[in-house]
Amino acid sequence: xxxxxxxxxxxxxxxxxLLGISTLFAMFALSTQAAMLPGAETKDxxxxxxxxxxKIERVVAKADDAKWITTAENLPxxxxxxxxxxxKQNENAVVGEKQWWYDKSVGVNIPFALTGEAxxxxxxxxxxxxxxxxxRYSKPGSHFTYSASVSRHLEFTLDEKTFQNVTVVTxxxxxxxxxxxxxxxxxxxxxxxxxxxxxxxxxxxxSGDGETxxxxxxx
Numbered sequence: 336x337x338x339x340x341x342x343x344x345x346x347x348x349x350x351x352x353l354l355g356i357s358t359l360f361a362m363f364a365l366s367t368q369a370a371m372l373p374g375a376e377t378k379d380x381x382x383x384x385x386x387x388x389x390k391i392e393r394v395v396a397k398a399d400d401a402k403w404i405t406t407a408e409n410l411p412x413x414x415x416x417x418x419x420x421x422x423k424q425n426e427n428a429v430v431g432e433k434q435w436w437y438d439k440s441v442g443v444n445i446p447f448a449l450t451g452e453a454x455x456x457x458x459x460x461x462x463x464x465x466x467x468x469x470x471r472y473s474k475p476g477s478h479f480t481y482s483a484s485v486s487r488h489l490e491f492t493l494d495e496k497t498f499q500n501v502t503v504v505t506x507x508x509x510x511x512x513x514x515x516x517x518x519x520x521x522x523x524x525x526x527x528x529x530x531x532x533x534x535x536x537x538x539x540x541x542s543g544d545g546e547t548x549x550x551x552x553x554x
Contacts, residue, residue, distance in 0.1 A: 377470045377518060386476040387465030387515065389458050394484040404483045407504035407530040408451030411435075412544050417447045420546050440549055441516040448544040449506045449528040454481050457510050464515040472519070472554070477512035493529060494542050501539065502532045524549040 395401050411433040420437040421428035430437075435453045436444035443460070446453050457479040469475045483506045491498045511523040528543040 375472055377472050380469050380471055380474055382466050382468055383474075384462075384465035386474065387461050388478040389461050390478075390480045391454065391458065392482045394482070396485070400485040403485045403502055403504050403532065404506075405451070406532070406536060406538075407506060407528065408454065408483070410530060410538055410541065411450065412448035416544070420447055423546075437546065440551055441512075441520050441522055443510075443512070443516055443522060445524070445547050445549055446508075446526050447546065449508055449526045453526075454508070457481075457508065461510075461512075464512070469515065470518070471514045473514055475512075475514040477510075477515040479508065479510050481506075481508045483507075491531060493531060493540060496540060498531050498533075498539055500534060502534075504530045504532070506530075506543075520551060520553045522549060522551050 393401065393404050395404075412435055414430060414432070414434070417434055417437050418428065418430040421430055424438045428437075433450075433452070435446060435448045435450045437447040438445040444453075444456060458481075461477045461479045464475070464477045483504065486503045486505070488501055488503060489499065491501050491503055493503075506528040507526070509523075509525045511521075513521045516522060524547050526543070526547055528541065530538055530542075531540040533539055
């Protein structure tokens with residue numbers, strides 16, 4: 336999956352802010368100093384895995400925590416909701432079985448749900464960036480961080496709903512790429528999924544699935 340300017344123009348209809356948070360501005364400014372100089376030209380940057388970092392942490396504090404995390408990661412997103420979100424971006428959108436993304440920006444899948452397949456996708460994407468020689472104005476970089484943890488509660492309230500005697504799995508990720516996906520763009524976003532289970536392992540509630548706020552900047 337690589338740059339598609341027609342696709343990117345459609346992506347602007349998703350929840351994308353062209354003027355991002357202050358940290359994104361800072362990263363963007365530092366990364367584009369060379370590109371902003373008159374007469375600047377692209378150059379080949381050698382493959383550099385140290386500039387493309389993947390950090391994955393699944394916290395297993397108790398014997399069955401791994402099972403709870405895997406179960407939460409394997410829960411598919413609501414297919415009808417994914418399709419509805421995808422159709423907002425592309426009236427001809429088709430959603431596959433257990434699809435976890437609903438849109439693309441600069442060739443990168445934008446998540447609707449943080450699932451195990453999503454974790455594999457972003458991990459592979461960033462690792463792949465680190466193996467490529469890239470022709471860019473400025474040195475490219477990317478990162479993907481993911482964490483999963485389990486907690487247990489006699490009473491737990493989420494999204495104005497209260498549950499009794501439940502196990503809660505929290506999945507969180509951050510993704511950022513700076514001139515890795517394309518020559519002139521920076522993309523960053525975060526995603527979280529919180530799943531509430533009863534004692535028998537039934538998912539009572541999933542929070543966090545839905546459209547994602549993605550920050551996109553371009554020179």
